[in-house]
Amino acid sequence: MEHWNYCLARLESELPPQQFNTWIRPLQIPDAQPSGTLQLFAPNAFVLDWVKTHYLQNIESYLREYDSEATPKVRLEIGSSRKAPANTATRQDQEIKRDNKSTNRDSKDLLININHSFTFENYVEGKSNQLARAAGMQIGESPGTAYNPLFIYGGTGLGKTHLLHAIGNLIARQTPHYKVLYLHSEGFVTEMVKALQHNTIDAFKQRMRSVNALLIDDVQFFAGKERSQEEFFHTFNALFESQQQIILTSDRFPKEVDGLEDRLKSRFGWGLTVAIEPPDLETRVAILMNKAQKLFAVELPSEVAFFMGQRVRSNIRELEGALRRVVANAQFTGRPITLDFAKEALRDMIAAQDKVITIENIQKIVADYYKIRSSDMLSKNRSRTIARPRQIAMSLAKELTNHSLPEIGNAFGGKDHTTVLYATRKINELKDTDTRIAEDYKNLLRTLSH
Amino acid sequence: MSHQLPLAVALPLQITLDDFIPGENRQLLALLKQIADGKNNETLFISGASGSGKSHLLMGLCSQAEQQGRSCAYLPLEQLYRLSPELLTGMEEMDIIAVDDVQHIATDPGWEEALFVLFNLAHEQHRNLIFSADRGPAHLPLALPDLRSRLSWGGAYQLQTLDQDGLMELLQIQAQNRGLQLKPKVAQWLLTHCNRSPRNLLNLLEQLDQAALAEKRHKLTLPFIRSCLQHPPCG
Numbered sequence: 001m002e003h004w005n006y007c008l009a010r011l012e013s014e015l016p017p018q019q020f021n022t023w024i025r026p027l028q029i030p031d032a033q034p035s036g037t038l039q040l041f042a043p044n045a046f047v048l049d050w051v052k053t054h055y056l057q058n059i060e061s062y063l064r065e066y067d068s069e070a071t072p073k074v075r076l077e078i079g080s081s082r083k084a085p086a087n088t089a090t091r092q093d094q095e096i097k098r099d100n101k102s103t104n105r106d107s108k109d110l111l112i113n114i115n116h117s118f119t120f121e122n123y124v125e126g127k128s129n130q131l132a133r134a135a136g137m138q139i140g141e142s143p144g145t146a147y148n149p150l151f152i153y154g155g156t157g158l159g160k161t162h163l164l165h166a167i168g169n170l171i172a173r174q175t176p177h178y179k180v181l182y183l184h185s186e187g188f189v190t191e192m193v194k195a196l197q198h199n200t201i202d203a204f205k206q207r208m209r210s211v212n213a214l215l216i217d218d219v220q221f222f223a224g225k226e227r228s229q230e231e232f233f234h235t236f237n238a239l240f241e242s243q244q245q246i247i248l249t250s251d252r253f254p255k256e257v258d259g260l261e262d263r264l265k266s267r268f269g270w271g272l273t274v275a276i277e278p279p280d281l282e283t284r285v286a287i288l289m290n291k292a293q294k295l296f297a298v299e300l301p302s303e304v305a306f307f308m309g310q311r312v313r314s315n316i317r318e319l320e321g322a323l324r325r326v327v328a329n330a331q332f333t334g335r336p337i338t339l340d341f342a343k344e345a346l347r348d349m350i351a352a353q354d355k356v357i358t359i360e361n362i363q364k365i366v367a368d369y370y371k372i373r374s375s376d377m378l379s380k381n382r383s384r385t386i387a388r389p390r391q392i393a394m395s396l397a398k399e400l401t402n403h404s405l406p407e408i409g410n411a412f413g414g415k416d417h418t419t420v421l422y423a424t425r426k427i428n429e430l431k432d433t434d435t436r437i438a439e440d441y442k443n444l445l446r447t448l449s450h
Numbered sequence: 451m452s453h454q455l456p457l458a459v460a461l462p463l464q465i466t467l468d469d470f471i472p473g474e475n476r477q478l479l480a481l482l483k484q485i486a487d488g489k490n491n492e493t494l495f496i497s498g499a500s501g502s503g504k505s506h507l508l509m510g511l512c513s514q515a516e517q518q519g520r521s522c523a524y525l526p527l528e529q530l531y532r533l534s535p536e537l538l539t540g541m542e543e544m545d546i547i548a549v550d551d552v553q554h555i556a557t558d559p560g561w562e563e564a565l566f567v568l569f570n571l572a573h574e575q576h577r578n579l580i581f582s583a584d585r586g587p588a589h590l591p592l593a594l595p596d597l598r599s600r601l602s603w604g605g606a607y608q609l610q611t612l613d614q615d616g617l618m619e620l621l622q623i624q625a626q627n628r629g630l631q632l633k634p635k636v637a638q639w640l641l642t643h644c645n646r647s648p649r650n651l652l653n654l655l656e657q658l659d660q661a662a663l664a665e666k667r668h669k670l671t672l673p674f675i676r677s678c679l680q681h682p683p684c685g
Binding site: 043 | 464465476477480481492495499501502505509512513516521522523524525526529530533534536537538539540541543544563566567570574595596598599600602603604605606607608611642643644645646647650
């Protein structure tokens with residue numbers, strides 16, 4: 001342990017911080033070290049090879065430096081100190097274990113990857129998801145008999161995954177002996193690829209076909225992956241024939257998913273296909289108040305929820321992001337969440353969404369504001385109607401960007417830095433004496449920074 | 451006069467959250483310290499201009515977190531995107547995953563999908579995910595809407611640039627760390643004539659430090675700075 005700490009200290013002082021942070025920091029050492037060996041875990045094969053090629057020599061020489069008598073031998077492996085190193089024989093078990101660990105699942109190993117915190121109780125119902133919710137509840141009550149498969153489609157961040165987990169949890173409550181497996185389609189692909197690599201494809205097939213309910217999220221990610229589609233096709237058939245429940249989600253209607261085989265597309269449409277639409281304002285408000293309560297134990301005043309619901313329309317994840325920002329600001333400043341407070345916090349958040357201010361956009365916005373052409377900004381025209389806006393733009397560029405005076409001058413058609421200096425001084429002076437200029441400057445500043 | 455050749459030994463540049471000058475970013479800095487100490491499991495998205503300190507924050511976060519015994523991965527995509535998205539595999543095992551400069555992988559389907567998968571796995575396991583980019587998730591030219599919506603899930607923070615006083619403080623502290631004397635008037639000159647991004651200012655100081663070492667001097671005078679920075683011009 002001490003020898004590795006010594007190594008780390010040496011590497012940290014020798015390597016550029018970026019390299020140290022990227023390649024050395026993720027290396028982990030297990031608590032129990034085999035004697036005479038320094039075992040290091042890398043998160044994946046890529047990092048392992050990179051470290052071997054670029055840093056192993058240094059590591060070995062620092063180890064010798066620390067103790068030339070009993071220098072341990074370095075053993076690099078893929079793995080994590082959270083678990084035993086993954087080796088081929090136990091890979092499949094590892095995967096299953098990891099699934100279990102990630103979801104605090106129940107003791108019987110029947111609910112795999114189901115997140116207990118996504119339930120129907122906290123799934124806010126609205127016009128946009130009514131049908132999907134009703135179908136999901138019916139399946140949860142009596143899996144395998146109502147609709148098979150259930151295909152739920154809708155844009156990203158509208159609550160498809162929440163609904164899947166909620167159905168899984170309901171199945172577990174109603175039919176406790178049922179084995180339920182949730183997998184993102186990428187997870188299906190990854191597990192299958194690993195099974196092929198490690199010659200455990202039969203175990204993989206067996207695992208997929210032994211469930212009573214299979215919940216596959218985002219099937220559009222099967223697109224273009226022919227081997228996975230084929231395997232999934234067989235899994236689908238096996239489950240369907242033995243009347244096990246299949247529930248799928250996608251970002252679009254089954255027939256419209258590009259890159260999927262026709263036989264899969266047609267099967268996906270065999271049962272019930274329901275859409276989830278973006279939530280309407282009332283539903284967004286209800287979601288916000290529900291999440292505020294559930295995630296932060298905060299009572300969100302309804303006028304604040306309405307204001308936020310009006311401003312953030314795209315999807316529920318963004319709504320949650322906005323809520324997090326408002327609550328974080330409140331916790332940091334110790335101020336109550338009022339309408340004004342929320343407006344201010346959201347302004348910061350929306351600013352964080354914005355592009356970084358560049359000289360080009362300053363020139364464009366100033367030109368638009370004064371109804372002159374953008375090219376006038378770069379010209380040598382000295383008439384007041386052109387020159388004044390140009391000076392204002394230079395002054396804004398100095399205030400809002402990190403560019404040096406020579407750089408700013410250059411961006412304005414190759415002017416000297418003293419011209420920029422003169423412009424900023426002139427505008428500062430005018431802001432005190434000319435209310436028109438002061439007003440214009442303020443407006444432009446507001447447009448640019450928010 | 452004979453010039454002493456500067457040794458090729460860089461400063462022991464341990465980047466920490468404590469030496470980040472907060473300016474108007476106090477809330478963000480406080481949040482990152484909570485995350486480092488395991489007291490907050492927020493997902494964050496930090497946007498800000500290139501050279502404004504995003505990498506400093508992410509590396510500082512990793513450094514502080516590791517002192518608390520937490521495992522970290524720092525993933526600067528500006529460098530890594532030339533390698534392979536495979537290097538993200540398994541990173542969800544880390545307590546903290548700091549992904550720097552996301553804009554570099556936008557429009558690359560392989561990388562976008564790998565980052566999407568990493569996000570899902572890490573999120574399921576309640577890891578801390580911290581992202582940075584030169585703009586907010588809404589404006590990144592991402593091809594995968596699913597990735598965009600996930601990047602919008604956490605709190606979004608825009609790194610506020612340091613004002614004149616903050617930049618003066620930065621220059622003074624960094625000059626002191628290098629054993630250099632920098633009078634306010636001279637610092638002022640640098641701030642007027644050079645690009646004021648913190649990264650550029652630190653690079654300039656590094657350059658001046660090397661030149662000063664070669665001339666065995668400690669005082670950064672205006673004529674000295676001018677002579678050093680004439681070629682190439684300062685940023």
